[in-house]
Amino acid sequence: MDTTPATALGRARRCIQIRLQKSRPYPEKNFVNPIKATTMDEVQLSIAASALQRIHEVASNSRYREALQWSMWRVVGSTTLRLPPLFKLPSWILDRLEDEEYVSHLSPATVVALVAVSFRARHKMHTVGNLAIIRALCQRMNNPTVPWAQLVIAVFDRLLLDNWSPHYIDNLVQTQSNDLENMILKRKLHRDEGLWLSSTLSELCGEGLLSSEKPFLIGICLATLLDDAPKWGPSKPP
């Protein structure tokens, strides 16, 4: 029996379906269906993140676009959007971190967003001075109780520990190396925070900024899934 759709629209739709199936050579048809809704979210988030990055690049290195820049990294630094892969802070924003008065006017949420995005500014962060400034920003928040802020600071401390000798950072780092793992298990991360943590650590590790310490990274993976596992159940009710 010929199943070719009668309309051009139907045929076009079928071509797209076939093409999508070819680009997604997964052997299980049952596997694709349950993830449709979340897949759409993920595609939209990636598109939104790319759009933000494009706007950011157009406005980069221009002080006249300062308000736009601040808004950009604040949005991107939050957990609601994934950080675009190559997103970097313009150098002049990092330079302003040395201006204590300017920084003092920032809200704690803005400071956390700044620290989260600053992981991408490796070229500027690789001096003890800049790391110290960013860590001092974290300390100004006086032991934040917001889980997202604690998570960002813990990751930052880990980055410090991996990149600088204890001689330089003894006074800076407060988070112990296994605190991040304990934090995940105690605090119950939100979905976006878990995604942010695993992707940020992957990127830092991929770029060689974390010393590929396998037990530490496996511990984080394990804690992330253990945190999530009590919610798991079958896709279809029995």
Next chain:
Amino acid sequence: MPRNGVLPNPPDIFLLERVVTLAAISCPPDRAYRLNILAKSRQCPWLLLNLRNPDLISILLKDAPDSCRERLITLLFLVLYALICRDSTPLADQYFAIIAAEGELPLYISALTAIAPYIGHDGLSEIGTMLAPPRTQELNESGFNKPTTVQEELLKMYDLQLGASVNPGPNIFATLLMLSKYPPSGTTEE
């Protein structure tokens, strides 16, 4: 029955992809290889290219130092259970084949003990059945009528691999107790 008062959901497939990516990236010293894994995860996260490539895990497990081998097996059991929950049986089978090729029963039992409180009886039973599938047919043919349980098969495997003279460790007791805590759903219905 809801576990910990929370209604069960299928595991978050994107979280699994990110976790597998992070685990895979922790292994190789080769920067180009790491960046390749990272690029797959960055560009089209919805294609789940790293989760769907169990070879990454195979490499990871082969190169794992002894210090983190048990934790890695524990992590892989969690990934395996997550895939089972998502009805992703062929992929779960591939992951299980990799785990089964690289470990020994005491290591598995220890790993299962670590995750038992988090995955509950259902998860433990699923993984236990994969490790030691009940040989119902074989026993029926030889004259036994009752099917064997996961617990019995685990003990038999323990004997086969370690010898009957070795006393079972505390981990296997913990696993057996956990499996016995709730009767299988079939028996309660009867």
